[in-house]
Amino acid sequence: MTVINHIREIRKKKGISQIKMAEDLQVTRQTMNAIENNKYNPSLELALKIITYFDMPIDEIFILEEDAK
Amino acid sequence: MTVINHIREIRKKKGISQIKMAEDLQVTRQTMNAIENNKYNPSLELALKIITYFDMPIDEIFILEEDAK
DNA sequence: CACGAATGTAAAGATATCTTTACGTTCGTG
DNA sequence: CACGAACGTAAAGATATCTTTACATTCGTG
Numbered sequence: 349m350t351v352i353n354h355i356r357e358i359r360k361k362k363g364i365s366q367i368k369m370a371e372d373l374q375v376t377r378q379t380m381n382a383i384e385n386n387k388y389n390p391s392l393e394l395a396l397k398i399i400t401y402f403d404m405p406i407d408e409i410f411i412l413e414e415d416a417k
Numbered sequence: 418m419t420v421i422n423h424i425r426e427i428r429k430k431k432g433i434s435q436i437k438m439a440e441d442l443q444v445t446r447q448t449m450n451a452i453e454n455n456k457y458n459p460s461l462e463l464a465l466k467i468i469t470y471f472d473m474p475i476d477e478i479f480i481l482e483e484d485a486k
Numbered sequence: 487c488a489c490g491a492a493t494g495t496a497a498a499g500a501t502a503t504c505t506t507t508a509c510g511t512t513c514g515t516g
Numbered sequence: 517c518a519c520g521a522a523c524g525t526a527a528a529g530a531t532a533t534c535t536t537t538a539c540a541t542t543c544g545t546g
Binding site (some may be wrong): 349350351389390391392393395396397400406410412 | 420462464465466469475481
């Protein structure tokens with residue numbers, strides 16, 4: 349099981365930079381960048397901040413997928 | 418900002434033991450116990466498994482709260 | 487070209503999440 | 517009482533998340 353996310357698409361659609369989003373969420377730009385590029389998943393706390401920030405249902409942003417075999 | 422959860426209440430209402438829930442979710446009993454007792458928050462992946470397991474919306478299980486001052 | 491803005495990335499270090507092993511308590515029930 | 521089932525907890529170790537600092541690339545635009 350792995351989690352994929354659609355943060356980059358949503359962020360771009362809203363015309364927000366990684367920098368601004370990171371500042372708004374009080375994390376570093378590197379953290380947002382790493383999450384968008386699937387270096388790792390956000391913590392639950394950060395994930396909740398992100399869905400609040402985007403004001404979207406969690407399943408439109410984070411998706412739990414079966415691992416490819 | 419901290420995350421609180423209602424896992425224990427929901428689990429008990431459904432009549433499931435920590436042991437069974439841990440097995441079903443493929444984590445250790447200690448992990449479920451620690452999360453219920455707020456030793457730490459689950460990872461996003463485990464949180465998504467939990468909402469799927471309970472088949473409930475995330476905001477009825479995990480709540481992002483302001484820190485008490 | 488020069489520049490600023492946005493993004494990618496890397497490495498070291500701090501802290502959080504999770505496992506493994508182990509021991510203790512409580513409670514129901516034979 | 518003896519036993520099993522459920523739960524609490526602790527400590528050591530592995531791995532994941534996040535910060536700080538730093539450098540590099542890409543792209544638009546004066």
